[in-house]
Amino acid sequence: MLTLSPRLGGFLIKATQTTDLEAALRQVLHECFVLKLKELNKELEGFEDKWNMPFDQFKEKCGKREIDKDVFSYEVEKDFWDWERVDTLKKHYEAVRSQWM
Numbered sequence: 001m002l003t004l005s006p007r008l009g010g011f012l013i014k015a016t017q018t019t020d021l022e023a024a025l026r027q028v029l030h031e032c033f034v035l036k037l038k039e040l041n042k043e044l045e046g047f048e049d050k051w052n053m054p055f056d057q058f059k060e061k062c063g064k065r066e067i068d069k070d071v072f073s074y075e076v077e078k079d080f081w082d083w084e085r086v087d088t089l090k091k092h093y094e095a096v097r098s099q100w101m
Helices: 006-016 021-051 055-063 074-100
Strands: none
Touching: 006 021, 021 055, 021 074, 055 074
């Protein structure tokens, strides 16, 4: 059984234009996943365009020091950690979405 505060329930009904609270919550979560994954994919594409390779290849080349820049430079390390964060978040949201939907 789904229990929500009247205020939150009212907001969901207004936002989704449905009176079924469970359906409304599913719709909001689905749209949230779609938007979040779109944003993460855009970030991933930015890194892939910048480095001309997918993250797994970048990670491997960094480990072997086979990229054109110093792997310990601020730029490379920052991109590595930011790229890994985005990649990890994408996998997380995809897994949660597949369980939910």
